[in-house]
Amino acid sequence: MKIAVFPIAPLALCLALAAGCAKKQPILWRSVKSPEVTAQLKSFVAEKEAQATAATNEAPSGLASFFAAAERGDWLAVSNALADFRKDAGQNEHSGKSSERLRGTQWQAIIEIWGAFDAFGEGDAKYSAAFGNGIIESIPPGSIYFGGTDPGRFVVTAMQKSHVNGDPFYGLTQNALADSTYLDYVRGMYGGKIYIPTAEESQKCYDDYLADVQRRSQLHQLRPGEEVKMVDGKPQVSSHFGITQIDGLLAKVVFDKNPDREFYIEESFPFDWMYPYLEPHGLIFKIDRQPLPELSDEMVQRDHDYWTNYLAPMIGGWLNDDAPVSDVASFAEKVYLRHDYNGFTGDRRFVQNDYAYKTFSKERSSIAGLFAWRAQHPANATEKERMNNAADFAFRQAWALCPYSPEAVFRYVNLLINQNRIADALVVAETAAKFPSATGGNQQIQNLVDQLKKFQKKKPF
8 A cells, every 4th residue: 555645734844823823912021020031031132122222224103113012021012013024024025015114124123032032921931931932041052043844943032142143143044044134234333243144145045946836736746735826927926935945055055155154044834955854952953964874873862852851840750761642641631631631740731731732742743753753764673673663752742742733633643644643643633633622723734634544444464
């Protein structure tokens, strides 16, 4: 029987943390119990306000009141203001929006403040601070860091000593590199300190990807989520997936043109070129300067021990190498679905805040994805087995952190299918389908369940 590999829809990889996570804290400073964290967030707001005020383009209506609300820690006002700003601002230069007042520095300052407030207002302040500080403390000064998800970008931007000055490292987001206005923004901050792609390089990356996707379209080799439309007789990249591929090409330019810098990434979307260079680095990845022939036993064990110790206070120390998929499913239903904490030794505060557990699930799933990629590109059978085992354990942890995460579910199911473990894959999918909060509704997960059942009827495993 030919085993199908389920594609992960590009949008399913994003952490949709902006809506419905928890009741907003009206005044953020009241919910942040740490004086040091509050002081850092206030300093961050002041830095971003000064940066936006110094911009030369005309200030949009409401900008002053937005910063006044941010200074007060008024999360509701900040969130409502962003909704108004979004009516006139596009996320990139091809969005069709025409307001030049919400581009570049001012717009980036607005969304960076909103993103930080979101993490501490919608999310749990304790775990957002731990996430940001954990990443910051792991990165050597002078490095270049790509933040991918909202927490990976905005929390780290807010918690580092000075984003504007690149202190202690230079922070970029992988998700906006294809937007020339974003490149202008970071060039204004870091120009002369690190190399930022030029407008010509940006256009070349766009053209190169367009030529490649047109070639593969003729060969019927487009990947899930890829789409090119003809506009006025000219081809244009029209899918979110396509934009991420251009982001990846530009990230490679940054990497190649800054040879003396160390690089780290908190992954949003996987970039194919990066996989041979990546090694697990705590919550995130280090991008090594040369491709790694393999991930050593020491690297894998260090990652295993780090995450086992890190997650024990959050969900308890029960998830070990021998814990079967059925145990993870039972834990997920008991704790997350029925809210039964009898015998639970983790932190209720953590498992009751979906911003927090989605954040950490995403990080663990990304690292599991690296192991899974290595298992598909092994040097030998021993290496394949070792990487499959590492991926399986990491995916079980990611799935235990968020049982309905599309990324954790679909990636883990792919791994299990490749190992002919259809019964386990069905347990993962059926458990996820029980959660009403599964991203994109439950139809995507239910379709997965139905397909796995068809496989199981054809040939039991």
